Amino acid sequence: MPAVTERRTAVPITARGLRKRYGRGGEVRALDDVDLDVRAGEFLTLLGPSGSGKTTLLMVLAGFTRPDQGSLRFGSDEVIRLAPHKRDIGMVFQNYALFPHMDVAGNVGYPLALRGVKGAEQARRVAAALETVQLAGYGARRVDELSGGQKQRVALARAIVFEPRIVLMDEPLSALDKQLRERMQIELRRLHEQLGTTTIYVTHDQREALTMSDRIAVIHHGRIQQLDAPQALYERPLNRFVAEFIGESSLVPVQVAGGHAQCGEQAWALAADAMQGVGAMARGWLMLRPEHLRLLPAGADATAGDNVMHARVQATVYQGESYLLQAALPDGTPVAARGTASAGAMRNLPVAGSEVRLAFDRADAVLLPPE
Numbered sequence: 001m002p003a004v005t006e007r008r009t010a011v012p013i014t015a016r017g018l019r020k021r022y023g024r025g026g027e028v029r030a031l032d033d034v035d036l037d038v039r040a041g042e043f044l045t046l047l048g049p050s051g052s053g054k055t056t057l058l059m060v061l062a063g064f065t066r067p068d069q070g071s072l073r074f075g076s077d078e079v080i081r082l083a084p085h086k087r088d089i090g091m092v093f094q095n096y097a098l099f100p101h102m103d104v105a106g107n108v109g110y111p112l113a114l115r116g117v118k119g120a121e122q123a124r125r126v127a128a129a130l131e132t133v134q135l136a137g138y139g140a141r142r143v144d145e146l147s148g149g150q151k152q153r154v155a156l157a158r159a160i161v162f163e164p165r166i167v168l169m170d171e172p173l174s175a176l177d178k179q180l181r182e183r184m185q186i187e188l189r190r191l192h193e194q195l196g197t198t199t200i201y202v203t204h205d206q207r208e209a210l211t212m213s214d215r216i217a218v219i220h221h222g223r224i225q226q227l228d229a230p231q232a233l234y235e236r237p238l239n240r241f242v243a244e245f246i247g248e249s250s251l252v253p254v255q256v257a258g259g260h261a262q263c264g265e266q267a268w269a270l271a272a273d274a275m276q277g278v279g280a281m282a283r284g285w286l287m288l289r290p291e292h293l294r295l296l297p298a299g300a301d302a303t304a305g306d307n308v309m310h311a312r313v314q315a316t317v318y319q320g321e322s323y324l325l326q327a328a329l330p331d332g333t334p335v336a337a338r339g340t341a342s343a344g345a346m347r348n349l350p351v352a353g354s355e356v357r358l359a360f361d362r363a364d365a366v367l368l369p370p371e
């Protein structure tokens with residue numbers, strides 16, 4: 001049995017109007033008035049491309065970066081003026097940031113030593129933390145004798161050893177190879193379920209975010225674009241950036257009228273909730289995921305209620321478990337459909353230049369604002 005099982009009360013995090021600018025005239029908006037509500041005990045991921053402001057936000061939460069303005073509460077405590085070591089936060093960095101001259105126990109015990117926990121009590125808690133990350137018995141090893149995955153476990157043990165109220169992780173798995181990364185994703189999730197600590201995790205990898213998170217905050221240009229559960233984010237993105245950053249999508253420019261989206265001569269029925277939060281728009285983008293577009297065999301009828309899109313094939317690409325069919329609408333808009341690459345499907349794929357019909361359920365189409 002892992003020994004660090006005692007649950008402390010998890011705290012919610014409330015950030016309001018966090019702003020951080022860099023550059024002489026403040027032209028780099030690393031954080032552009034960020035509001036963020038993290039629930040007590042939640043695993044929340046900050047997902048965004050390089051330079052979007054993820055690390056800056058994490059550093060502001062940890063207290064290493066002072067924001068230009070804004071407020072930050074952990075539970076009911078305002079912490080914006082508190083020094084990092086008084087914030088009760090465990091941190092894991094991408095490059096491990098271990099002390100090379102100390103052994104594993106020295107590294108893991110360091111935060112305890114800082115807090116005045118010494119001797120047998122320190123040894124007991126270090127052993128418990130090492131057991132939690134499945135490194136029991138590694139205390140006397142030198143850090144430079146460890147593999148990348150083991151180093152990251154040591155960093156993790158060091159972050160949780162003092163049972164912090166909050167754990168922050170900045171791309172902790174990005175230096176590991178794919179297999180180890182996927183194993184560690186599952187382990188980090190398990191550890192979170194065991195400890196119940198409010199956790200903020202940073203990654204630029206959308207699949208990692210979808211796999212691990214209770215909720216995901218998509219960040220771009222220092223702003224949170226959308227905060228939602230993984231499935232809601234994938235199925236109902238709120239704007240083009242989110243739609244294109246998470247998964248694959250086709251975006252068709254449309255005019256909207258009478259519950260239909262129109263592009264050139266074609267019109268497709270919209271589901272009532274496709275316009276969620278968009279209101280009555282005259283123009284927008286119809287977003288379709290490739291796996292939701294089905295290639296209709298020549299002569300076959302579409303299922304009643306399905307929308308049908310007429311397009312011309314540009315290419316078909318074999319991708320192992322699936323094929324990708326790339327096509328264009330009459331106005332040139334590219335659309336992509338994905339299907340299972342069974343022997344039968346591969347035999348009957350249309351050739352480039354041919355006209356095809358692509359069917360989709362109106363419930364799978366989302367209308368996005370024009371911007």
Ligand code: ADP
Binds near residue numbers: 028029052056057
């Ligand atoms: P991410 O972690 O998402 O890659 P960062 O938070 O590191 O993004 O950076 C956000 C923006 O702020 C980038 O444009 C980056 O160049 C800029 N930035 C971050 N830290 C500094 C700094 N100390 N000085 C100047 N610019 C910075």
Ligand code: MG
Binds near residue numbers: 054
């Ligand atoms: Mg970063």
